[in-house]
Amino acid sequence: xxxxxxxxxxxxxxxxxxxxxxxxxxxxxxxxxxxxxxxxxxxxxxxxxxxxxxxxxxxxxxxxxx
Amino acid sequence: xxxxxxxxxxxxxxxxxxxxxxxxxxxxxxxxxxxxxxxxxxxxxxxxxxxxxxxxxxxxxxxxxxxxxxxxxxxxxxxxxxxxxxxxxxxxxxxxxxxxxxxxxxxxxxxxxxxxxxxxxxxxxxxxxxxxxxxxxxxxxxxxxxxxxxxxxxxxxxxxxxxxxxxxxxxxxxxxxxxxxxxxxxxxxxxxxxxxxxxxxxxxxxxxxxxxxxxxxxxxxxxxxxxxxxxxxxxxxxxxxxxxxxx
Numbered sequence: 001x002x003x004x005x006x007x008x009x010x011x012x013x014x015x016x017x018x019x020x021x022x023x024x025x026x027x028x029x030x031x032x033x034x035x036x037x038x039x040x041x042x043x044x045x046x047x048x049x050x051x052x053x054x055x056x057x058x059x060x061x062x063x064x065x066x
Numbered sequence: 067x068x069x070x071x072x073x074x075x076x077x078x079x080x081x082x083x084x085x086x087x088x089x090x091x092x093x094x095x096x097x098x099x100x101x102x103x104x105x106x107x108x109x110x111x112x113x114x115x116x117x118x119x120x121x122x123x124x125x126x127x128x129x130x131x132x133x134x135x136x137x138x139x140x141x142x143x144x145x146x147x148x149x150x151x152x153x154x155x156x157x158x159x160x161x162x163x164x165x166x167x168x169x170x171x172x173x174x175x176x177x178x179x180x181x182x183x184x185x186x187x188x189x190x191x192x193x194x195x196x197x198x199x200x201x202x203x204x205x206x207x208x209x210x211x212x213x214x215x216x217x218x219x220x221x222x223x224x225x226x227x228x229x230x231x232x233x234x235x236x237x238x239x240x241x242x243x244x245x246x247x248x249x250x251x252x253x254x255x256x257x258x259x260x261x262x263x264x265x266x267x268x269x270x271x272x273x274x275x276x277x278x279x280x281x282x283x284x285x286x287x288x289x290x291x292x293x294x295x296x297x298x299x300x301x302x303x304x305x306x307x308x309x310x311x312x313x
Contacts, residue, residue, distance in 0.1 A: 025099050040131065060095060060139060064070050066255060
């Protein structure tokens with residue numbers, strides 16, 4: 001199935017969790033936050049949050065600003 | 067200090083250290099898998115407290131979601147709430163700002179609200195329960211200094227929460243003026259990070275903030291229209307008898 005990760009369509013295995021997608025970026029998890037379909041998902045729930053086709057996933061972290 | 071505008075993480079680290087700041091703002095952006103170095107590592111090493119912001123948000127809804135994500139990412143309830151009205155001036159949208167502030171305060175955030183230099187909006191934000199108000203001196207990144215010192219003084223006068231002068235500072239004298247007007251702190255980003263020598267400008271800001279703070283509390287002399295002698299006339303020698311016709 002396909003989900004949209006940070007604006008880009010990405011193929012993932014059926015039943016993939018948010019945790020799998022975050023780890024797929026290869027940048028660890030520290031200082032990250034994630035939202036699925038504009039809803040915040042706490043890090044403690046990433047490994048139990050199963051994605052479905054066309055979910056919009058945002059994975060965010062600190063950037064220079066303000 | 068704000069962390070925006072630095073040309074490298076090394077330059078940012080040097081500036082943060084030179085500034086003596088206790089707090090640094092960070093934005094929340096999509097993870098860049100190609101990025102090198104970690105901003106969080108730098109901020110941890112310097113030992114500053116993180117103040118996430120909602121930079122780039124145009125609506126209360128976006129700002130609230132961004133704040134909630136920042137809380138998850140950085141494990142802090144502090145949020146610098148920024149809701150702007152347009153891309154040209156980057157000025158705050160007071161309607162969306164007040165809406166977002168109310169929601170975030172109810173959700174348990176310590177809201178530091180970036181606001182126009184309007185005493186009424188600042189008062190409303192404090193009444194809503196914001197932890198601090200952050201009036202702008204002039205538009206973000208403009209370096210135009212404090213365009214309405216009187217309004218900043220009014221905001222300070224009525225403030226029930228700390229006042230942090232945010233945005234518009236161009237050089238050290240602007241920061242000193244903010245403190246002389248009674249602000250509790252200043253937030254400086256572009257003025258430092260985009261200076262030719264960021265670490266040196268950061269040091270200048272540090273001195274300016276200290277100078278302004280002490281001047282504020284030292285009790286300045288009143289402004290007078292005419293001169294007031296500091297040297298007594300009594301005992302002055304009579305050296306000339308020519309009348310020059312002075313008043």
